[in-house]
Structures are given as C-alpha cells and as structure tokens.
Amino acid sequence: MNPFAITPEAAVREISEFNAKLAQGLNTIGRLGGIEVGTSPRDQVYAEDKLVLYRYRPRTESQNPVPVLIVYALVNRPYMADLEGGRSLIQSLLDQGLDLYLIDWGYPDDGDRYLSLDDYINGYIDRCVDAVRGQRGVDRINLLGICQGGTFALCYTALHQDKVSNLITTVTPVDFHTKRDLLSHLVRHVDVDQCVEAFGNLPGEVLNWTFLGLKPFQLLVQKYLDLVDILDDPDRAANFLRMEKWIFDSPDQAGEAFREFIGQFYQENRLVKGTLSIGGRPVDLETVTVPVLNIYARDDHLVPPDSSRALAGCIGSSDYQEVEFPGGHIGVYVSNRAREMLPPAIGRWLNERT
C-alpha cells in the first residue's frame, strides 16, 4: 500500500497553517512581554564576589529547625528550581516546612578565571555554610545538591562532615565513567588545558551547545516545531519561553575550576577512584557517614542513573536511600510529577532525621 495519504493540496494547506501559526506566534510572543523567573520571595543573607546567598521566606507556620542549603551547579542558573509560582520546586519544598537557603553563583568574568574547585568548595560553600549556621544558631545544616552542585556538596561533606547533618543529592554525577555517560565519552579526547588556555573562562555558549548537541534533532529542531504548535496558547508559550530563557542563560565557567572538573572528574574519574584532592586535602567518600538521600532520574541523558547510583558503593554511611524519578534530568525540577513526588519525599526524609 502507498503510505502517503497526503494530497499536494493538503500539503500546501498544512504548510500554510504552519506559517499562519508561526506568524501568529510573533504576535503572541510580542504580547507576552518580559518573562519573569525566580519570583519566590527571598532575602539576601550573605554575599561575596559574584556569589549571593539567599534565604527564602517561609510558607508554613513552623519549619524544620535544621536549615537546608541548596548548592546549585555552576552550569546554568538556579532559578530553574523556581521558574514560576505554582511551578516551583522551591515553593514545594517550602510547603514542606523546610527552611531554605540557596547559593546563586552569579556570572563569573575574567577576574574569576583562576577560581579553583578549592575556592568553590572549601571557600565559597564553606563560608555559606558558616553563614547559615551562624544565622540559625545551629552546628550542622542539611545540604541539597543539584547536579554538579550535588557533586560539590558530596565533596564538601567528605571534607567538612562536622558541619553537615544530612546530605541530599539530586541527579548528581558520581561515577563519571559509566557506560552511557555521553558527556564523559565526548570529552575523553579533548585537551581541556588547551581549551582553558584558548578561552580563559569557558564560554557558557560553548557548554550549552555541547549539551544541546547530545540530542540535537530533538533539542535543536523538533522542540521549536512543537513550540509553533502551542503558540496560540499564551500560557503554554510563556512556559516554553521560561524554559528557553533558562536553557540559554548560561554563565561562563571559571577557567581553572572547569579545567579541574573536566580533567579530574570527567576524564580521570578520581572521585570514585579515591584519588581526588581538593585544596590539598584528599576527598575520601568512605568517610561520609551522615544520612544520604540520593535522587536520580530514570531517563536522564546528562547524568545516567548508574553514575548517580554509584554513590551507594562509595560512602561509609549506613543510612542511605535512593529515590528514582521517572523522567529526565530537567524534569526533576520543573515537571508537575516531580513537584508531587519529590518535595514530600525530601520533607519526610529530613523530618525523620531531625
């Protein structure tokens, strides 16, 4: 049978309708105005260089007495966890009675080129932890790491466990040499020293293209065709634009930290090999004995589940739990399903350990 059930006239009609939607989209997007993100009320409690530490205003009458510090990745911006009211992981966590702090790394510039992982982990994160401890009058706090921020939080816990009560990692790479780790596979033959020498700070745009290039036809082509289909719905178009804003809001990466992260984690896999040192101090994951909740995404194409789940075999904690989210890397933070599933799981897990 001839499968082409399309007449030439129908094809022209389809293209015309597509064009009409595209043109209509210009009007829709024009009318939407500026897209707002990260709108949950919060207060700046500490700042240093480009970094700002925020505390979110509570949404419940009482809170868990141990504050939670969210450590975001250096890649992209943290408002992904707070895209808009009603679609915000931050708000859902606040609704669980958590006292939330978040590190916003800002946008590194040339003056930050020589920021190292030691500066980020033993410097910035440690001073933020101290700021939270000081403000809340507690000895230990909870850490919640997001993606690369989870790897940082894990290293921090290994180095400063006396200041950490519980650790939550979300879509966090731990073993960087698992079979389906495409990013690791891609950078295997890249001379990262030369990249940093050429660029100084690694441009966010290059990193962004690398991520998009992992699924180029879906992420660079089909996505926009799908947008044309929803352009007549201002709400859905606005949601798309928020995500789009986040995707392309890519800070440059401080050169030295990038060199160390790609070289020591992605290329040499030192974290799980036990050969990693940060600031001259060995990072031994076996010394991590605090309770750990490890959340990974089943369909994650950036951080394969195996990479995150490797954590179970590396740490010394006897209180380790995993939660599998049935979705992808970004879905953990922006999907309705994630908001229904993860904040209650996190809130319950922390309350049981407070």
Place this chain on the structure above:
Amino acid sequence: MDGPDASLGGFDWAGAQKRFLDAVSAFGVAQDAAQPVPNPWQRAIDFWWQGVRSAVPDRDRAIFENLVRQSRAFYSVSGQFSRILAAMSSPQGGQDWEALLNQQMEAWRAQVVAAEDPVLHGLLAIWQLPADTWQRTQALFSIAPGGAVPGYAQEFHERIHVGARLWEEYQHALQDYRTSLATTTVVALNRLQERILARGTAGQGLNSLREIFDLWIECSESAWAEQVFTDEYARRYGRLVNALMAFKCHVQGLVDETLAAANMPTREGMDSLQRSQRDMKRGLQAAAAQGTANAESLSEIRRELESLRQALSGEGQSKPGRDGEAT
C-alpha cells in the same frame, strides 16, 4: 488570526506573510519533481523574516530567530516529500510510489554528501570559524612587530607559517567531522526510507508532512545516538576541538606579540595579574579565617581566664584566713 499588531508598527505582518507564503507554496508544489530547486518555502520565510526582523523587540528576537531557523528544517524535509507527492499526483506520475521514494531519497542523500543539507550546516555551526578568519588574521599581522630588530621579522614570519599549518589541521579536522556527520545523516535517511517502506507493507498511512518530519527526527536522533557513542566519533570530536583550540591559542600568541610591540597590555599579562589577584584574595581569606580563629581562641582564653579569676576570687572569699596565715 489576530489583527494588526501595534507593536509591529500597526502593519499586519502576519496576514501579509500568510498571503505571500500561500502564493509561494503553490508555486513550490508546481515545480518539476525531478528537479531539485531551492526550497521556496525556506526562501519565503527568510524573505518574511528579513522584513519583520527589525520591528521585533530585542527581547523576542533570539527566540524567533531560532523558530525561523528550525522552521527551515521543516520546510526542507517537507520540500523533499512535496516533490514525491506532486509527482504521484501528476497525470504521468503513475502508481509506483516506491520508485518515486527511492529516487527522491537518493537525491536527498546526494545533497547531504555534497554538504548542501541545511540541517547539517546547523549542527556544525558552533565549530565553524568564518572561512576568511585566517586570511584576516594574516592581514592583521602584515605589519610585523619589531620589524627593526634584526632576525625578529624572520621569526615572526615563521610563526605565521605555524599558524597556517594549524589552520590547515583545523580545516582537515572540520572536514573529517563534517564527513562523519554526513555519514550519520545518510544512515538516518536510509532508516527513514526503511520506515516508510515498512509502513507501506504494514498498511499504515502517513497523514501529514509533520508526521513525516517527526519520523525523520526519530530516525536522525537514533542514528546520531549510535554514532556519538563510538570511539571513532569521540576521537574525531576531540581532534576538531583540539585543532580549533590550538589555532586560537596560536593566534592569541601572535596578538600578544603585536600588543607587546605597541606597549599595550597583553593577554599573558592580564592572566598574570588575574592569577596574582586570586592568590592575594586566597591569602586575605586565609588571613581573615586565621584572624577569626585567633579571635575565637582569644575569647576562649579570656573566658577561661575570667573564670579562673572568679574561682580564685571566690576561693579567697571563702577562705579569708589562709591569706592571713600566709602573711
């Protein structure tokens, strides 16, 4: 459709674009199916976008540019199949849809191999320097620095030659990478052809251009996923990135020499400053942390001293006779 948009100067761009594209679309289907012509839908959207682009606020321009760019992929794929549809519906078209499909897919593969596929160009964009980059770089250094210093000009020209070699290596790496992408694209097209034929065998229809486009995306993504996980691809990717970075580093060195000759700040000098600044900052932070720790120790010692004083004083008050005895 909404009426004219005031934000675009009150002109009904949407309506004008639709009328224009309707006309051009009709023209497109009427083309001879055997002749590969530039896709009129693509040309039309480009023409339209050139017309409205300047009226679009900066805020929205990037997203719409992406939309327009990726719409071209839809037009491109649709254009390939429109020729089949037009041929099938023509009086001479006959019923041999398989032969028409094979013929069209063969022409498409030839376009890919000849690097004329617009989607392929999009995938390469980030790794492509403008073709005249090296020529412009050479022109920039035609005034060799330190020309008055004997032997220096010769040395500088040697560096220019090294730059030319690095540029050539980058071009080879880019061509190599482009070839691997083209191979993947051809694999995807083969897969698309097989899927369409399988649909025919299974009696399943393709009811819209979009359905065909989505099938093409699916085939392309699966072919891509298989390719990128090979060691060969990782090596080619690494070679391309390394060749580009080596060229950039070399050009930076040349720029630095020129700047130094003009007694201006160089990248190397700025790097040195930034490193020193970071080291100083670390030193300050360490000193501040040490200061805090010292202050805490001092406070602790003071507290201890105070409690000792109080203890001594309390002891003195509770045993007044001892002092008297001692004296």
